[in-house]
Amino acid sequence: MTRNWTEEEQQALDYHAQPVPGKIATAVTKPCETQRELSLAYTPGVAVPVRAIAEEPLDAYRYTNKGNLVAVVTDGTAVLGLGNTGALASKPVMEGKGVLFKTFAGIDVFDIEIDADSPDAIVDTVAAIAPTFGGINLEDIAAPHCFEVERKLKERIDIPVFHDDQHGTAIIIAAGLLNALDIQGKSIHATQITCLGAGAAGIASMELLVALGARRENIMLVDRRGIVHTGRDDLNAYKREFAVETGRRTLADAMAGADVFIGVSGPDLVDAGMLASMAPRPVVFALSNPVPEVRPELARETRNDLIMATGRSDYPNQVNNVLGFPFIFRGALDVGARAINTEMAIAAVHALKALAHEPVPDSVLEAYEQETMKFGPDYIIPKPFDPRLIENVPPAVARAAIDTGVARYGWPAHYPQQ
Known part of the structure; x- marks a missing residue:
């Protein structure tokens, strides 16, 4: 057809x-234009690194x-x-x-x-x-x-094994959320969080926020059947970790009084009434793409005290995984890491969080056709084309890998001296 x-x-x-x-x-x-180069690239020269790697497997990182x-x-x-x-x-x-x-x-x-x-x-x-x-x-x-x-x-x-839909999303959400909460004068330790979407991204994001200080009892996870609560008998092991004891049942119930809404679900699921019921100075991350859980225009009409992020590039505060996974893997690979652990993820969060506070380079302003861009409600996370990402995130991840004992190598020579 x-x-x-x-x-x-x-x-x-x-x-x-x-x-x-x-x-x-x-x-x-490598060049391969002469008989000599061909003999080095393949037989007989290739046998030498084969023997070297057979004797010392770590040499695979040196010769391949x-x-x-x-x-x-x-x-x-x-x-x-x-x-x-x-x-x-x-x-x-x-x-x-x-x-x-x-x-x-x-x-x-x-x-x-x-x-x-x-x-x-x-x-x-x-x-x-x-x-x-x-x-x-x-x-x-x-x-x-x-x-x-x-x-x-x-x-x-x-x-390293890294599921980007889980951990990449979680890292960018966490970096932006910590900055948004700072602007709103709130602490993650006391914040009431509602997360709509209990799949890979939702659960991983909540796990990372807990590692950063959020309290499980302050999190309401919502799936297609409503709030994930202890009375349900249809929960998998991952959802059960976030089941709360409550009489609330619906998304509207979960939104009432919430400081933070994180949506990783589907389009147009949050209405004006739900937004209006949130706590003062709320943070709304509506990340369904291309249509968010709530349109920014409706959100701002309803609340003039919110900070909002989406998954789209045509609104401020895009939560984009490209801010994370290339640079996280760069740092992990540069020290031959055996894993990407929670400490490395947290290091990436804090590196991204801190970078948003720095003056924005002219090259970024030109790429996004902006005259100015500075830390505040419409700029809580760096932009993907910020050249400083490669300078800041990999070293933070590498340092965490070394400190937690999962690195095969020490501090890379081409990194800034500490």
């Missing part, structure tokens, strides 16, 4: 098709691309807002992730799309190919299977 694509959709298809299909390719990093190569892995069960498209149809998204890794942090990527009928099939496949890579970025795997896949892989392999 041939679909009639709109002009804009056809432009996207042409972008992906021309001048060659796809968005990423491999590149040769392992230390700068990440696998972007999916089963295609939760692709963007499109749902279960299957593995093959997810490939353009995974290639796109590779573009972002390379563009923002110089990291090479192989995209790995797996036809899998169970979480264990994904785990077995990734574990089997893990020697190739310096890190694994899990992507667009539906909850709750994504939690199981990540947990089992972390138990089986000794390179």
Whole structure:
């Protein structure tokens, strides 16, 4: 069947098709133009690093691309807002992730799309190919299977495993939220939080906020059936961690008196009445994309004392994962980290939080066609094209890796001296 694509959709298809299909390719990093160079690149010269690595496995980081190569892995069960498209149809998204890794942090990527009928099939496949890579970025795997896949892989392999839909989203949310709460004169320790969406992003974000000082009893998680409470018998193990004892049941109930709303769910689910019922000086992160849980125009008409973020680039305060994953992996790879742990995630949060307080470079103003941009209600997190991200986030992550004992190497020579 041939679909009639709109002009804009056809432009996207042409972008992906021309001048060659796809968005990423491999590149040769050593000369191979003479007989001597050929003999070094392959036989007989290649046998020397083979023997070296067989004797000392860490030499793979010295003689191969392992230390700068990440696998972007999916089963295609939760692709963007499109749902279960299957593995093959997810490939353009995974290639796109590779573009972002390379563009923002110089990291090479192989995209790995797996036809899998169970979480264990994904785990077995990734574990089997893990020697190739310096890190694994899990992507667009539906909850709750994504939690199981990540947990089992972390138990089986000794390179970082990072599910960006969980932890990448959580890190950017946390950095922006801490700054927003500072502006609103509130403390995360006493903040009442309502989270709409109990999938990968919602649960991981709440876990990270707890690690940063939020209290579980102050969090109301809301899914399709309402508030996640202790009286429900349909909760998986991950939701049960956030079940509260309450007589409230609906999203409207959960919004009443809340200091913070975080939406990682679907479009237009929050109305003006819910916003009006929130506590004074609320923070609203409506991150459903492309249509937020509540439109910024309605939110600002209803409340003139809120700070708002969305997942969109055409409104202030875009919560964009590209602020996190390239730079987090850069720091992890640069010290040969065996994992990306909570301490490394928290280090990334604080690095992003602090960067938003610094004067914004002219290059960023030009990229976003702004005359001025400074820390405040409409600028609580850095912009993706801020060149200081690569200077600030990787060293913070690397330092945390070293301090927590998951780094294979010490402080990189090319990093700023401490």
